[in-house]
Amino acid sequence: MKKIMAGIVLAAVICSLAGGCGKEQDPEKEEPVTLTMMLPQSHYKDFFRDELARFEEEYPRYHIDVLRIPDNQWIEVVKTKAVTGELTDIIRIDKGLMEDIGAEKFVEMGEEESWYGRVREEQLENKKIGGRLYGLPVGSSSSVGLIYNKEIFDGLGIAVPKSMDEFYRVCGLLQENGYTPLYVSDKDAWTATIGFSASVSQIMTDEDYEKLMSGEMRWDNERYCSILEDFAALRTEGYTNPDYIEATYDSAVQAVASGSAAMYMSGQFFINDVQELSPEMELGMTAVPYRGDVLTVKSGEGMFAVSAKSPHIEEAKVFLDWFSSAENMNEFNAGWNHMPVFRDQEMAMPRWQEELYEEYIEPGNTALEINERFSGIDLSRLWSLQQEMFTGQISAREVLAEWQEEFERQVSAIRQ
Secondary structure (H helix, E strand, O other), X not given: OHHHHHHHHHHHHHHHHOOOOOOOOOHHHOOXXXXXXXXXXXXXXXXXXXXXXXXXXXXXXXXXXXXXXXXXXXXXXXXXXXXXXXXXXXXXXXXXXXXXXXXXXXXXXXXXXXXXXHEOHHHHHOOOEOOEEOOEEOOOOEEEEEEEEHHHHHHHOOOOOXXXXXHHHHHHHHHHOOOEEEEOOOOOHHHHOHHHHHHHHHHOOHHHHHHHHHOOOOOOOHHHHHHHHHHHHHHHOOOEOOOOOOOOHHHHHHXXXXXXXXXXXXXXXXXXXXXXXXXXXXXXXEOOHHHOOOEEEEOOOEEEEEEOOXXXXXXXXXXXXXXXXXXXXXXXXXXXXXXXXXXXXXXXXXXXXXXXXXXXXXXXXXXXXHHHHOOOOOOHHHHHHHHHHHOOOOOHHHHHHHHHHHHHHHHHHHHO
């Protein structure tokens, strides 16, 4: 009996020293945790900053230290950090880049995660690699196209262009009426290339893709060269802002929001960014007019992934669990103008998005954007070459001939 009582007393002492048995420890007495997060500069938007601040408020011992990488350097920096083992605890990453650097560098997420069963099936499947998931799905289907000021178009009685001939005519009418017809921001390579990438996406068949991958077809073909030349001519003929070489995405938002520029080519998130500055402005979106009957879309491969080498894997999962709530995902997806990722999200579509669904998405008049079609191929060199062309350093054919060499090198490396 004395031994039993002694054991009970000893257990009570141990519980007391441990802060109590059967009770949660006081969160304020727990050690603080700093989670590092890496994402492209353009993804660090106000609504996301608000969400991070709210997480820190609800979880006082957590701090999110965000590393913002310039968009033009994003792929190179991620690859370098993956090789050197310096990935942050959490990284915003697309499936294609993850495949390129190796899914094994990230923590696999499965049915044991609290949010896994809530993910919409199509949003789960398009992010898996080898049948496995390596991050919290956050990106969803979105469109890439021509964004235009409806008030300007309606006021001048201008119809939305559906071909390049119509597009040039519209640019002329807008210029005559004192507007910058098309704002371009060539300092940011990812924006400078949207006209070409969306147009090629519209006309690239599965057969074309296979021929490019096998070497039967080259990038520097007549059709692709003519597309590049068309978009270069918009600049040289004065249908864009004269400072296009130095202009950025942020300056594009300002120009469209002020009403001085009538059109811009981008993803649908651009509409939200403009309306933050001009809430009453009515914008529309349509297909890039090379083939105006086909809308370029992204399937949405974005994830928040956790580095397999993170010293805070469980703590990072606490953030993912929190972020996956319908409320937080509604805010995030609405901020990007994306469709819902989780089944329990309820989001109303704005009118411009309803119009895209009626004209393009529901009837199936869409084409996958080439960034996603060529998953595992780093297209950044193609984008920087186009920047050089827009500054007059090289021709369209030289752009695509040099890209062909880089493309062949990457395809060869993948197959080894």
